[in-house]
Amino acid sequence: MVRGKLALSLLFLSLGLKAQQLPLPEAGADVHEGVASCSTSVCHGKSSPEPGSTVWLNEYRIWLRQDYHSRAYRTLQTDQSRAIARKLGLPSAAGAKICLDCHADNVASEARGRRFQISDGVGCEACHGGAGRWLESHAEQGTNHADNLAKGMYPTEEPLARARLCLSCHLGTRDKFATHRIMGAGHPRLSFELETFTVNQPAHYEVDSDYRERKPAIASVNMWLAGLSVTAMAQLELLQESWFTDPGLIPELSFYQCHACHHPMDDLRWQREGADQALPPGAVRLNDGSLVVLIAVIKTGKLGEAGALDNALRSLHTASLESREAVVAKARSLHDLLAPMAEKLSGSNYDSTTMERLRGGLLQRAAAGQFRHFTAAEQVFLGVETLGLALGDAGTYEKAMDAWFESVRDENRFVPKQFAVLAGQVEKAL
Numbered sequence: 001m002v003r004g005k006l007a008l009s010l011l012f013l014s015l016g017l018k019a020q021q022l023p024l025p026e027a028g029a030d031v032h033e034g035v036a037s038c039s040t041s042v043c044h045g046k047s048s049p050e051p052g053s054t055v056w057l058n059e060y061r062i063w064l065r066q067d068y069h070s071r072a073y074r075t076l077q078t079d080q081s082r083a084i085a086r087k088l089g090l091p092s093a094a095g096a097k098i099c100l101d102c103h104a105d106n107v108a109s110e111a112r113g114r115r116f117q118i119s120d121g122v123g124c125e126a127c128h129g130g131a132g133r134w135l136e137s138h139a140e141q142g143t144n145h146a147d148n149l150a151k152g153m154y155p156t157e158e159p160l161a162r163a164r165l166c167l168s169c170h171l172g173t174r175d176k177f178a179t180h181r182i183m184g185a186g187h188p189r190l191s192f193e194l195e196t197f198t199v200n201q202p203a204h205y206e207v208d209s210d211y212r213e214r215k216p217a218i219a220s221v222n223m224w225l226a227g228l229s230v231t232a233m234a235q236l237e238l239l240q241e242s243w244f245t246d247p248g249l250i251p252e253l254s255f256y257q258c259h260a261c262h263h264p265m266d267d268l269r270w271q272r273e274g275a276d277q278a279l280p281p282g283a284v285r286l287n288d289g290s291l292v293v294l295i296a297v298i299k300t301g302k303l304g305e306a307g308a309l310d311n312a313l314r315s316l317h318t319a320s321l322e323s324r325e326a327v328v329a330k331a332r333s334l335h336d337l338l339a340p341m342a343e344k345l346s347g348s349n350y351d352s353t354t355m356e357r358l359r360g361g362l363l364q365r366a367a368a369g370q371f372r373h374f375t376a377a378e379q380v381f382l383g384v385e386t387l388g389l390a391l392g393d394a395g396t397y398e399k400a401m402d403a404w405f406e407s408v409r410d411e412n413r414f415v416p417k418q419f420a421v422l423a424g425q426v427e428k429a430l
């Protein structure tokens with residue numbers, strides 16, 4: 001699991017954008033002009049930040065030298081990718097649509113401009129949207145951010161929209177998905193937490209005073225909650241797609257807790273617990289990591305009506321013992337409950353008292369053994385880390401956090417009891 005070092009951000013703002021309905025960069029109608037059309041030395045290809053400019057203008061350098069997205073295509077040419085392709089019966093990974101859809105800006109050929117190159121990997125326009133209509137105008141005097149958005153630039157600054165964007169590759173969509181077949185061939189498990197991944201992507205921008213004049217600056221806590229909500233919603237949406245509903249004998253296994261199956265048999269983990277009561281020993285549990293943590297956050301902070309969510313989650317688990325149709329129906333109703341909450345949670349103001357209560361509450365629940373499944377444990381750890389950095393006192397209990405991190409660092413060595421004990425030690429060290 002990756003871990004982030006978070007930067008402070010203090011402004012709290014809410015936005016009314018309908019992030020749910022925006023087309024993703026890959027699905028928009030605009031032409032993708034290619035990284036070469038952004039990277040010249042008079043544009044975003046300077047060697048260091050340009051003094052006096054609103055944006056740094058060395059974004060290309062940072063992306064090329066430090067950002068994993070610039071090597072996403074090259075990854076498809078490694079031995080690991082070759083082995084995956086071979087096991088899947090693909091002639092090559094770098095030529096396969098199922099790999100390129102996430103490892104490059106794989107838009108249709110009619111949406112590729114003159115300087116577009118698939119080998120650029122996850123380039124600027126894979127996140128910022130096809131530049132066909134704004135490439136010329138966005139650098140002109142007097143153009144503002146709203147003009148750019150109106151011409152198809154994607155609102156990467158908006159938390160719900162950003163979460164959708166990142167998750168389109170870091171989880172999947174109705175059109176592309178990292179199936180258990182791909183995992184079985186050797187692809188790493190996909191895990192995602194918006195704030196941590198935002199911080200781990202080498203920044204090619206700075207949220208400074210002129211940024212705040214142009215765009216809203218989003219606090220890390222809001223980014224975290226937007227990510228938890230949208231991840232949960234995106235998973236529930238995918239459960240309603242053919243990835244899950246196709247009637248093979250065994251359902252698509254990457255919707256489940258990987259470690260429900262992939263853990264040693266002498267490590268007996270099942271126990272009766274809260275919302276889980278629905279699941280008997282030996283059941284394969286749907287991956288509800290983000291949801292379980294989101295519900296715990298809502299309860300701890302009294303941020304909304306959690307009882308209905310608890311019931312809906314329990315019904316989803318019960319449905320997973322019955323039929324695909326039942327799962328689809330319950331996924332839909334749980335999703336309906338979450339959609340309005342996502343807007344509220346990502347747009348609210350969180351003062352330090354609330355953040356302290358959230359951190360204390362999550363730790364208390366973790367110490368009581370409430371997050372026994374790896375994906376939930378991973379999310380709780382990252383949430384507590386984000387809260388500590390936002391509160392500014394993370395240094396005072398760093399040692400206990402480092403010890404706790406060791407218990408989630410390697411998913412193959414995760415021991416739920418140890419995770420709980422170490423959470424208790426963080427709680428004491430606060």
Ligand code: HEC
Pocket residue numbers: 002068069071072073075101102103104105122126127162165166167168169170196197198200201
């Ligand atoms: C078009 C698909 C795509 C989109 C959109 C995307 N990513 Fe990625 N991302 C990838 C791929 C593929 C990799 C792995 C690259 C490699 O190592 O070859 C990756 C890697 C990363 C990594 C490094 C992971 C690690 O293990 O250290 C971070 C951090 C990251 N992405 C953050 C983000 C964030 C934040 C967003 C949204 C703003 C985002 N990504 C959007 C495809 C995407």
Ligand code: HEC
Pocket residue numbers: 075076078080081082084085088093096098099100101102103168169170171172173176177178182187188189190191
């Ligand atoms: C749904 C999107 C998606 C699909 C489909 C996908 N990948 Fe990935 N892949 C990712 C992301 C995201 C990462 C980075 C994971 C992380 O570090 O969190 C990644 C990581 C990898 C890595 C590990 C890179 C490293 O440096 O650790 C390899 C290898 C890889 N992918 C190969 C492939 C191949 C080959 C295919 C096609 C069979 C493929 N991927 C299909 C999204 C995808």
Ligand code: HEC
Pocket residue numbers: 035038044054055056059060061063069122123124125126127128155156157158162201204205206211214215
């Ligand atoms: C994985 C997604 C991703 C990729 C790839 C990416 N960006 Fe960004 N970019 C972001 C995010 C997230 C932000 C911060 C939010 C915002 O201000 O929109 C951002 C911000 C920016 C900004 C705005 C800075 C400001 O002060 O307003 C510029 C300019 C920019 N990126 C240029 C580029 C260029 C040029 C490339 C390609 C070389 C690129 N980006 C590649 C996600 C990405």
Ligand code: HEC
Pocket residue numbers: 180183184185186187188189190253254255256257258259260261262284
């Ligand atoms: C319902 C049980 C189940 C779930 C859930 C499950 N797997 Fe698997 N997995 C299997 C089985 C069965 C195999 C085939 C084992 C074999 O070939 O020996 C397998 C194979 C694999 C392999 C290849 C192992 C090998 O020896 O070649 C990997 C890697 C893998 N799974 C990863 C995952 C990931 C990642 C997830 C979660 C996203 C996941 N699995 C979820 C049952 C499961």
